[in-house]
Amino acid sequence: MLPALTTIEKPTDAPAREARAVGDQQARRGNLLARLLEWFGIEFHLVDGETGELLHCAFDQTARDWAIRGELCRAVANRGTAEIIEDETPLLVIAIPTHESAEATLVAVGTFVTSNTATPTQLLLAGEMLGIEPSDAAAWIRRQTCWTADVLLRMGQLASQHLAAGDRLQKLEREVKDLSTHLSTTYEEISLLYRLTQNLKLSSKDEELGALALQWLADVLPAESLAILYTPAADSMGREGRTEPLLLTFGPCPVEATDLAAMVEHFGLGLGQRPLIANQPATLADNWQWPAVRELIIVPVCEGPHCFGWLVAVNHLQGGEFGTVEASLLNSVGAILGIHNSNSDLYQQQREFFAGVVRALTSAIDAKDPYTCGHSDRVARVAVRLAEELGCSKKQVETIYLSGLLHDVGKIGIDDNVLRKPGKLTEAEYEHIKTHAEIGYKILSGIKQLDEVLPVVLHHHEQWDGNGYPKGLAGNAIPLLARIVAVADSFDAMTSDRPYRQGMDDAKLDAILRQGSGQQWDADVVAAFFAARVNIREIAARHGQNQVPDLRNWT
Numbered sequence: 031m032l033p034a035l036t037t038i039e040k041p042t043d044a045p046a047r048e049a050r051a052v053g054d055q056q057a058r059r060g061n062l063l064a065r066l067l068e069w070f071g072i073e074f075h076l077v078d079g080e081t082g083e084l085l086h087c088a089f090d091q092t093a094r095d096w097a098i099r100g101e102l103c104r105a106v107a108n109r110g111t112a113e114i115i116e117d118e119t120p121l122l123v124i125a126i127p128t129h130e131s132a133e134a135t136l137v138a139v140g141t142f143v144t145s146n147t148a149t150p151t152q153l154l155l156a157g158e159m160l161g162i163e164p165s166d167a168a169a170w171i172r173r174q175t176c177w178t179a180d181v182l183l184r185m186g187q188l189a190s191q192h193l194a195a196g197d198r199l200q201k202l203e204r205e206v207k208d209l210s211t212h213l214s215t216t217y218e219e220i221s222l223l224y225r226l227t228q229n230l231k232l233s234s235k236d237e238e239l240g241a242l243a244l245q246w247l248a249d250v251l252p253a254e255s256l257a258i259l260y261t262p263a264a265d266s267m268g269r270e271g272r273t274e275p276l277l278l279t280f281g282p283c284p285v286e287a288t289d290l291a292a293m294v295e296h297f298g299l300g301l302g303q304r305p306l307i308a309n310q311p312a313t314l315a316d317n318w319q320w321p322a323v324r325e326l327i328i329v330p331v332c333e334g335p336h337c338f339g340w341l342v343a344v345n346h347l348q349g350g351e352f353g354t355v356e357a358s359l360l361n362s363v364g365a366i367l368g369i370h371n372s373n374s375d376l377y378q379q380q381r382e383f384f385a386g387v388v389r390a391l392t393s394a395i396d397a398k399d400p401y402t403c404g405h406s407d408r409v410a411r412v413a414v415r416l417a418e419e420l421g422c423s424k425k426q427v428e429t430i431y432l433s434g435l436l437h438d439v440g441k442i443g444i445d446d447n448v449l450r451k452p453g454k455l456t457e458a459e460y461e462h463i464k465t466h467a468e469i470g471y472k473i474l475s476g477i478k479q480l481d482e483v484l485p486v487v488l489h490h491h492e493q494w495d496g497n498g499y500p501k502g503l504a505g506n507a508i509p510l511l512a513r514i515v516a517v518a519d520s521f522d523a524m525t526s527d528r529p530y531r532q533g534m535d536d537a538k539l540d541a542i543l544r545q546g547s548g549q550q551w552d553a554d555v556v557a558a559f560f561a562a563r564v565n566i567r568e569i570a571a572r573h574g575q576n577q578v579p580d581l582r583n584w585t
C-alpha cells in the first residue's frame with residue numbers, strides 16, 4: 031500500500047502538461063476524421079456530446095445555426111447509437127457517437143445525399159443545411175455519392191461499434207502497458223527489499239547495511255543521489271555509539287550533513303513522519319535555501335518510537351519529479367533500516383549485559399581466590415593464542431576466550447579455607463577442590479549463551495591418559511577446547527607466583543610440558559605451545575595481576 035504523503039508541491043509544469051494533452055486530443059480527433067473520410071468518403075463535423083457545441087466544421091460546409099442540431103447530437107450521445115437526425119430530400123444527416131475519453135463523447139455528424147438532383151425549393155433548403163449558397167449546394171449535391179437511409183444508418187451503426195471496439199482495445203493496450211511497467215517496477219522493488227532483508231545480520235553495522243541500501247536503491251530509483259543522515263544516537267535508546275551526525279551518500283550529493291539536518295528542521299520533520307516530497311516550484315521559492323536541490327524525498331529511518339535518521343533522494347534523474355511510487359519504495363527501505371538499527375541496539379545491549387555477567391563472574395572468582403588473581407584472564411588469553419596456533423575457527427576462538435575466563439567459576443562453591451590454604455592439601459581437601467569443575471558446570475548451565483563454554487568448564491582437568499577428573503575422559507574424547515584450556519591453565523598455574531612459592535622458571539616448565547605431552551596433555555596442544563612459546567610468555571607477562579578482562583571482541 032502506498033504511504034500517506036506530505037507533499038510540498040503544486041502541479042509543477044501544468045502549462046506544459048496541458049499543451050501535451052491538447053496536442054494528444056487534436057491528434058485523436060484528426061485520426062477519427064481521417065477514418066470516417068476513409069469509410070464514408072466525406073468529411074464529418076465533430077460535436078461535443080455533452081454540450082452540443084460544434085468543435086470541428088467540415089471544410090466544404092460552414093457553421094450555420096447549430097442550436098437545434100446541437101440538441102439532437104446531445105440526445106444521440108446519450109442514447110449511444112448512430113441515428114439519422116435530419117432527412118430533408120435530397121439530404122440525410124447522420125450523427126455517430128464515439129467516446130473521446132472515459133468521460134467525453136464526441137458526435138460525428140455527416141451530410142449525405144439520396145439523389146444528385148434537387149428542385150429549386152430543395153436546393154434552397156439544402157443550402158441552408160450546408161451553410162452555403164443554393165447554387166453551390168447544387169454543385170455540392172452533384173459531386174456526392176448517393177446513399178439510401180437504411181444503408182447509411184447501418185454503416186453509421188457499424189462505424190460506431192467499430193470505433194467503440196477500437197477504444198476498448200486501446201484502453202486494454204494502455205492497461206497492459208501500465209501493468210507491465212508496474213510489474214517491472216514492483217519486481218525491482220521487491221527484489222531490492224528482499225536483498226536488504228537477507229542482509230539484516232545483527233552483527234553487521236548500521237552503516238554497512240545503509241551503504242548497501244543506497245547502492246541498491248540507485249539501481250531502481252531515478253535519483254541523481256541518495257543519502258542517509260544518521261543522527262546522534264544518545265536520544266533514542268540510551269545506547270553508546272554515535273555522538274555526531276553521520277552522512278552516507280551514493281551519487282553526487284549536492285548537500286552536506288548540516289544541510290540535511292537543516293532540511294529536517296525546515297520541514298518540521300519528526301517521529302512518525304510520513305514521506306515528504308518536495309518538487310518544483312516549491313524548491314524554486316524564495317525561502318528555499320538549497321538551490322542545488324530541485325526535487326527531494328525525505329523518509330525517516332525509524333522503528334516505533336525510535337528515529338535513527340533520515341533517508342533522502344535528491345534530484346530526479348530524468349528531470350521529472352518524485353511521486354508516491356518513489357516515496358513508497360524509499361519508505362519501505364527506511365523502515366527496514368530502522369528495524370535493523372533497533373534490533374542492533376537491542377543486540378548490543380544484550381551483548382553488553384552478557385559481558386557484564388561474565389565480568390561479574392570473573393571478579394567473583396578472583397575475589398574468592400586472591401592468590402590467583404588475574405589467572406582467569408591470563409588463561410583465557412593464552413588459550414586464545416594456542417587455539418589460533420592450532421588453526422581453530424573464529425567461533426572456537428571466541429568460545430575459548432570465555433571458557434578461559436570462566437573455567438574456574440566453580441571455585442565460588444569451594445570452602446575459602448581450603449581454597450586459600452597455603453600448604454599441602456589433605457586428600458579430602460583435594461577431593462573437595464576437584465568438585466569445582468562440576469560446580470562450575472552447574473552454575474553456568476542455565477545461561478544459554480554459555481552452552482558452548484560448559485564442556486570446557488566441566489572437562490578442563492581431564493588428562494589425555496584418562497587420569498584426570500571429573501569424568502576420567504581420555505584422548506580425543508576430551509573436548510578440544512578443554513584440552514587447550516588444560517595446557518593454558520597448567521602453564522599459568524606453574525608460572526605464577528604464589529605467596530608460598532615462586533613461579534617456575536622457563537626451563538623447568540618446558541621440561542614438565544614435554545614430559546607430560548601425550549600423557550597429561552594433548553601432544554598437539556603442547557606442540558602449539560612450543561611453536562608460540564615466546565609470544566605466549568609475552569601475553570602472560572603483559573596481563574599480570576588485577577587485569578580487567580577485555581570482552582569487547584568476545585561477547
Ligand SMILES: [Fe+2]
Nearest residue numbers: 437438490491
Ligand atoms: Fe580448574
Ligand SMILES: [Fe+2]
Nearest residue numbers: 405437438519
Ligand atoms: Fe584454573
